[in-house]
Amino acid sequence: MKYQTYLIDLDGTMYRGKDKIPEAKVFIDNLNNAGVDYYFLTNNTTKTPQQVADNLTNNHQITAKPQQILTPSLATAAYIQNMFGDDIKNHSAYVIGEYGLKSAVFNTGIKLNEVDPDVVIVGLDYDVTYHKFELATLAIKRGAFFIGTNADTNLPNERGLVPGAGSVISLVETSTQQKAHYIGKPEREIIDFAVKARNFDPKKAVMVGDNYNTDIQCGINAGVDTLWVNTGVSTHEDIDNAPIKPTHQVESLDQWDV
Incomplete structure (x- = not known):
């Protein structure tokens, strides 16, 4: 299936701390070349969207704009605005x-x-x-x-x-x-927020990440297809033992055909 929207994790998927994951840049370049929409759905709340985008662009040569960054901070702000x-x-x-x-x-x-x-x-x-x-x-x-x-x-x-x-x-x-x-992954709340904030069809979206318990489980909870990449937290053993498997699995993101 060709997806219209990619929701992409950061830590362990696009980079490991300050270390680059070279295949991640190839993957994002492929998305850009194909004209496919993508957003970075991170659980990192320490930085603003501008700071996250600057880190991706300047330190990892991965094209990103602030409006492409979706965080639990933004989702929490939206949640409390509807609380009272x-x-x-x-x-x-x-x-x-x-x-x-x-x-x-x-x-x-x-x-x-x-x-x-x-x-x-x-x-x-x-x-x-x-x-x-x-x-x-x-x-x-x-x-x-x-x-x-x-x-x-x-x-x-x-x-x-x-x-x-x-x-x-x-x-x-x-x-x-x-x-x-x-609010954040693995809760479906953050994907529901993303759908509402960026107006895309979740049935034509895929959640990409390295961590089964957060990224992949989030997609499963929200009814969104998932793509697990073996560059971070979860291992093949973790995936083999998981009750619900990711929709797709790759060793590195340059192997994925967008």
């Missing part, structure tokens, strides 16, 4: 996360509140402290709605598999004894 039924400026949030997440959330007009916010949003934070966890825990215990950006326990980079947002969120889940409402 009135003006979002009447409500408040506390956020653990980097600038990419905070800018998306607070650009909605929601106010910062560290004590008794309406919603607590937790994502990856490179400078997370006990005090931040304390504020989040107490706010959720007071009744704040608890959102987790994504459940990734680890991120693949040039050093190996480092802690991901899910590791940070799980600490708050443990301290509050509450499960977060997750």
